[in-house]
Amino acid sequence: MTVANRKKISLSTVATKAGLILLVKQTTLVVLGFTVMLLLTKGQQSSFLIGFIFCLGSLFIVWNEKMRLSRESQQLIKTSQVKSLTGTTLGSANLNDVEIDAVQEADSKFTLLQQLIRQDNNSTGLLVATSNNLELAGADLIDAYLGGTNLSGADLKSVNIHNGNLCDANLSNANLSNANLKNANLNSTRLENANLSYADLTNANLSNANLSHADLTNANFSNANLSHAWLVGADLSRVNLAGVYLWNANLTNAKLLETDLSSAYMSSTQLRNANLSNAILEDANLSGAKLKGTNLSNANLGGANLNFANLINTNLTNTNLKGTKVKNARLGWNQGLSEEVKLELKQRGAIFEDEPSDRTQSSVIEDHQYKNKERSDRENVKRAVNS
Numbered sequence: 001m002t003v004a005n006r007k008k009i010s011l012s013t014v015a016t017k018a019g020l021i022l023l024v025k026q027t028t029l030v031v032l033g034f035t036v037m038l039l040l041t042k043g044q045q046s047s048f049l050i051g052f053i054f055c056l057g058s059l060f061i062v063w064n065e066k067m068r069l070s071r072e073s074q075q076l077i078k079t080s081q082v083k084s085l086t087g088t089t090l091g092s093a094n095l096n097d098v099e100i101d102a103v104q105e106a107d108s109k110f111t112l113l114q115q116l117i118r119q120d121n122n123s124t125g126l127l128v129a130t131s132n133n134l135e136l137a138g139a140d141l142i143d144a145y146l147g148g149t150n151l152s153g154a155d156l157k158s159v160n161i162h163n164g165n166l167c168d169a170n171l172s173n174a175n176l177s178n179a180n181l182k183n184a185n186l187n188s189t190r191l192e193n194a195n196l197s198y199a200d201l202t203n204a205n206l207s208n209a210n211l212s213h214a215d216l217t218n219a220n221f222s223n224a225n226l227s228h229a230w231l232v233g234a235d236l237s238r239v240n241l242a243g244v245y246l247w248n249a250n251l252t253n254a255k256l257l258e259t260d261l262s263s264a265y266m267s268s269t270q271l272r273n274a275n276l277s278n279a280i281l282e283d284a285n286l287s288g289a290k291l292k293g294t295n296l297s298n299a300n301l302g303g304a305n306l307n308f309a310n311l312i313n314t315n316l317t318n319t320n321l322k323g324t325k326v327k328n329a330r331l332g333w334n335q336g337l338s339e340e341v342k343l344e345l346k347q348r349g350a351i352f353e354d355e356p357s358d359r360t361q362s363s364v365i366e367d368h369q370y371k372n373k374e375r376s377d378r379e380n381v382k383r384a385v386n387s
Contacts, residue, residue, distance in 0.1 A: 137175075152190075172210075297336065312353060326350040 137157040141164055150170045158178045165185045172192040179199045186201075188208045197217045204224045213233040220240045227247040237257040241264055250270040257275060262282045266289055273293040283303045292310050297317040307327045317336025327349035331337075337345075342352060 177215075307349075321345070324348075 137155050139159050141161045143163050145165045147167045152170045153173045156176045160180045163183045167185050167187040170190045172190045175195045177195050177197045181201045184204045186206045191211045193213050195215045197215050199219045201221045207225050207227045210230045216236045223243045225245045229249045231251045233253045235255045239259050241261045244264045246266045248268045252272045254274045258278045260280045262280050264284045266286045268288045270290045275295045277297050279299045281301045281304050285305045287305045287307045289309045293313045295315045296319050297315045300320045301324045302320050303323045305325045306329045309329045311331045313333050315335040329350045332353035
């Protein structure tokens with residue numbers, strides 16, 4: 001016999017004993033009342049009245065027992081559906097501002113039932129009514145499916161959604177600080193203005209996710225997929241983005257102070273007016289990236305690929321450019337570049353648009369890039385149609 005089965009038998013035995021004890025108490029009360037009535041009337045009662053009183057007492061016992069069972073049944077259902085959410089399916093459910101505080105303080109006698117549900121790992125569909133202030137802080141949602149769920153403004157601090165599926169979910173303005181989102185699927189998820197500080201998103205899929213103006217400070221995104229992600233105005237200061245896939249992501253006006261982007265794939269990434277001061281970009285692939293107006297002061301770009309990147313008006317004060325690939329990279333009007341460094345970069349193939357001799361070449365390169373992009377787009381459309 002399994003541990004789960006033994007616990008189920010134990011729970012059933014406890015419930016049966018409790019019901020019998022209550023039934024005996026109720027019967028004793030009715031009999032005592034009947035006896036008192038006989039004593040007071042010295043037994044001079046008609047058989048009809050005695051039978052009527054007996055039937056009335058029996059109905060009272062039955063009604064009271066029915067109400068007790070109904071209350072316990074509702075409490076058991078509430079506990080089993082909400083308190084244990086491991087492996088739960090909440091697809092397309094509206095959980096915006098749901099109140100679950102009362103469930104988190106359920107009676108201790110239902111703890112055993114909760115453990116049984118966790119062991120059986122039931123994938124139960126859950127639809128909770130809309131209320132105020134959804135609080136799931138610290139909840140265990142491992143492997144949960146929450147695709148399309150509305151959790152905007154929810155308190156999910158320290159929640160565990162390891163391997164969870166949150167694709168197309170609405171988590172805008174939600175608090176996910178310190179959350180465990182390892183290997184989570186957040187494809188196309190809405191996370192505008194969300195708090196993901198100190199969250200663990202290792203190997204998470206955030207492609208096409210909207211993280212605009214989100215607080216991502218000190219989060220761990222190592223090896224995450226952020227391709228086509230929208231990170232406009234987001235704060236990624238001191239974030240671990242080592243090895244991250246950021247192809248074609250939009251980081252316009254984003255803060256990346258002291259951020260680790262070593263070996264990140266950032267080809268064609270939008271970084272206009274972003275602040276990358278003191279960032280680590282060693283061996284990062286920034287080919288074709290848009291870095292116009294970006295602050296790269298004190299950043300480490302050693303060994304990075306900046307071929308065909310746009311670095312016009314970029315602040316390169318004290319920037320480490322040792323071994324950086326700059327073939328056909330567009331520069332000009334940059335802060336912090338000495339004439340000696342500019343000459344060295346030109347020898348590596350960089351183009352300085354603030355110098356008349358390089359402007360014509362820059363226009364040719366830009367036209368070539370545009371044509372290449374058109375050709376690539378057509379090929380992608382053909383592949384999509386053929387597949």
